[in-house]
Amino acid sequence: MEAEEVPESGGSEKSLLLSQQEEEEEEEERSQETEDTGTENPLLQPALTGDVEGLQKIFEDPENPHHEHAMQLLLEEDVVGRNLLYAACMAGQSDVIRALAKYGVNLNEKTTRGYTLLHCAAAWGRLETLKALVELDVDIEALNFRQEKARDVAARYSQTECVEFLDWADARLSLKKYITKFSMAVTETEKGVGKFLKEDKNAVLNACRAKSEWLETHPEASIDEIFEQRQQLEDTVAPILAKMPAPRKFWNKRWFEC
Incomplete structure (x- = not known):
């Protein structure tokens, strides 16, 4: 039962107790006790120590005694729904995450309380692991049971560098x-909402292509520079959309909300 579900008759003491319980459960999400992830799991040690080669042998060598069940071992969960990928995130093993991602695991999987790998790395302040996960196109907008993004979790635990990166x-x-x-x-x-003139269509596509190329060639661009590029794109495209026969309300709500 969450805090908002507490009956009014419980009083402040009951609310305080529930709040303390919630915080204890939150700390459990951040705990890294080996018994939670299974001490007998042969993938645990290489995952925690960054032994990528050892993990690859298990997954790729048919002669390895654990090869047949490698994926099952990787996805084996503890009582709160964390698998070995979470252990690797807690330990800050970015190379392990990159290596295991090649085997088709779901990097957006959630625990029973809605935490993703990104939430986990953010809570533990694992900046390089955050970068690896973002490079692997995880969902940075995923919400946990508190309706928090990974950025919010990082802020709650005062992980400043992680907040800035996210x-x-x-x-x-x-x-x-x-x-x-x-x-x-x-x-x-083109499907019937309206028709672009050829030159307008090309202008929109060229502007979008230019900004895509800019993103690729400016991986270290600042937030201000990125916002400036977004504004430039909007300034280019908005007048073209405004000329279309579709109602202005359609364009405003559908295309300019982010």
Whole structure:
């Protein structure tokens, strides 16, 4: 039962007790006790120590005694729904995460309380692991049971560098969304919403292509620079969309909300 479900008749003492219990459960999410992840799991030690070669042998060598059940061992969960990928995140083993991702695991899987690998890395302040996960296109907007993004969890645990990185990642995602929306605008109008003039269609596609290339060639761009690029894209595309026969309300709500 969550805090908002506590009956009013319980009084302040009951509310305080529930709050303390919630905090204890939260700390359990951050705990790294080996018995939770299973001490007999042969993948545990290489995952915690960063032994990528050892993990690859288990997954790729048919002669390895654990090869047949490698994926099952990797996805084996503890009582709160964490598998060995969470242990690797807690330990800050970025190379292990990258290596295991090649075997088709779901990097957006959640625990019983809604925590993703990104939430876990953020709580533990594992900046390099956060970077690896973002490079692997995990969902940075996923919410836990508190309706928190990974960025919010990092802020709650005062992981300043992680907060700054996730803000930067969110800015890049925002620009990518703008590019996708404006590119889709061309496709949608071709399906009957309206018709672009050829030069207008090319202008939109060229602007989107230019911003996509800018993102690829400026991996270290600041948040301010990213927002500037997004504004430039909007300034280019908005007048073109405004000329379309579709109602202004359609364009405003559908294409300019991020």
